[in-house]
Amino acid sequence: MAQGKDATKKRGNKLGFWFFQSSLRIFGLAGTYGLLYPVCLYYLLCDRTAVSVSMAYIKRRFKNHNAFQRICDVYRLFIQQGKNLIDRYYVVSGQGQFDTELYGYDKIKTLLNTSQKGVILLTAHVGNWQLAMTALKKLGKTVYLLMRPEDNIAVKETLDIDSEKENVKIISTENFLSGAIEAMDAVNKGNIVSIMGDRPYEYSSVEASFLGEKVSFPYGAFSIAAAAQCPVVVLLSAKVSTKKYIIDISHVIEPRYSSRAKKQEEIKDCVREFAAILEDYVAKYPSQWFVFHDIWKRNN
């Protein structure tokens, strides 16, 4: 589909990253944020695809805004995404850390301590999920990221997107059966598996209402959790000030099949619950929804 192809075209390149890296060293974090304003204005004026897919979200999130306000909303979204990337590099390059406030830590710690099984972390392209992962180090568990390998070399090298670390391993969705069996094996061994829940990619999906219209959300996380008899913990993060993030892992969903006949309906209920959590999130942090894709468009 042409729209999907364009929407995922690569926007970061090595020169661009070098520019921001140098700026970070010279001007610091706040100074580098300042450079985002002209850069994002360029994208706002010249990247029609990025504006169009962002507008799909903005017009549903801000139903009462007029055309000009919506353009400003898209601009804010771009700037926030830029800050997100700069923050990521700031941490990866060892120039500093962010304060993090973690909600729900005790709950997830108890879940892990009282069961032989691990948990599935269900997250989305909101806030700064990579930084959120860093904050989960103190759980002392290996985190397996079920994800597509990053194919933009500049992004991969600069932002350290899918490199394996001491306690972070990658299960590629390009593996046999999209890595689902490896994910279940990892959970069965007491580890944490992180899955993106905002777009179906290779996984089967069901519809749930999101911002007033039907959207297909993947249910792989719930299906794996039901099979492995483990909980799904929703992981969301949000930037709340220049140097502070909040990380919320307080929402726990326990998918279980009461019978085969009800399986599909029970999975749908889980997906609806997740969609409602995402709706609450974008109500609070409207400029931190970084799913640059028209998820409301049918057959995505």
Add this chain to the structure above:
Amino acid sequence: MPNSKEEELTRIRKNLKEMLVKDLSLEDIRPEDIKDNEILFGEGLGLDSLDAVEIVVLLQRNFGLEVKNMDQGKEIFYSIDTLANYVYENKKGDS
């Protein structure tokens, strides 16, 4: 007298087909409709990765088997025949 290998494999294939139809809620498919060499995933029987997760659980529950070696996964999950062979070679409990 113990069953011959072929008899045992036939029994396992039948069990597997019944298990798939019943536990994966395959609609409009009867166990006898599934061919022994039919590809299970994708274009064959049309199962997906999430069905695979459930098959792993079913193998564990019904045959005491754990599928851990993903290098072999592609061969094991190819068809009822390959799945039956895997069960025959590795099963711990009696189905």
